[in-house]
Amino acid sequence: MTIKDTPEAWEVRSSETPFVGNKTSVRTDEVVMPDGSVVRRDFQVHPGSVAVLALDEEDRVLLIKQYRHPVGQKLWEVPAGLLDVPGENPLHAAQRELYEEAHVKAEDWRVLTDVYPTAGGCDESVRIFLARDLSEADGERFAVEDEEADMEHARVPVDELVRGVLAGDLHSNCLVVGVLSLVAARTGDGLDALRPAEAPWPARPFEA
Structure with a gap:
């Protein structure tokens, strides 16, 4: 059996959209179950996301600290x-x-992994990239606003992040999945065996 x-x-x-927000919406579908019954399923419709695990030459991951209102x-x-x-x-986008x-x-860009963070209640798909060979960007800094205006920055060693994840001190889905995927890739076929940055993404098709 292939695990895929x-x-x-x-x-x-039937399908209806009782709420439409700035970036996402909520949809209610009436879905036919295998036994013939019909049930209502409410879920968030999401455009999809990208995330970047940026790894520097000292084996540190670039992090930001940001306020997330839903979880306080x-x-x-x-x-x-x-x-x-x-x-x-x-x-x-990344x-x-x-x-x-x-x-x-x-x-250097590669696909680290693709995930559905909350498949039971949202159709969001996230592609997490691994970025290496880092340097400061050219030009002026981007003008941030709202929650981003209060962001903190840090570069943290991979081993320290793994300990933080397993201790329950770090909770961001993309950070947790990204760091553990990085470690798994290293102990497997190596980082150079990861998918290329332009690898197909069936959940969010795109033009190269």
Whole structure:
């Protein structure tokens, strides 16, 4: 048996959108179950996201600390952001986020992993990139606002982050998944065996 997620579409009898927000919306579908019953499923419709685990020459990960209102905490995270334009190339979006949130550019990009953070209640898909060969970006710093105006920055060794994840001190999904995926890749076939930065992404198709 091959352990691999597979696409599938169950019959939807009806669909409505009771809420539309600035970036996301909520959809209610009536879905036919395998036994023939029909149930309502409410979920958030999301454009998708990218995240960047930026690793420097001293084996440190570039982090930002940002206030997250829904959980009432300031979380250490990796740079990340929404796919604002339908069909946007995720690599270009990741490069933009790394510049805007950290004023950093990278020469070596690879796909670290793709995840559905909360598949039971949201259709968001996130592509987490590994970025290496870092340097300061050219030009002026991006003008931040709202929560981003209060961000803190740090570069933290990978081993320290792993300990923080396992101790329950770090909770950001992309940071946790990204760091542990990095360690797994190193102990497996190595970082150079990761997928190329332009690898297909069925959850969010794009033009190269």
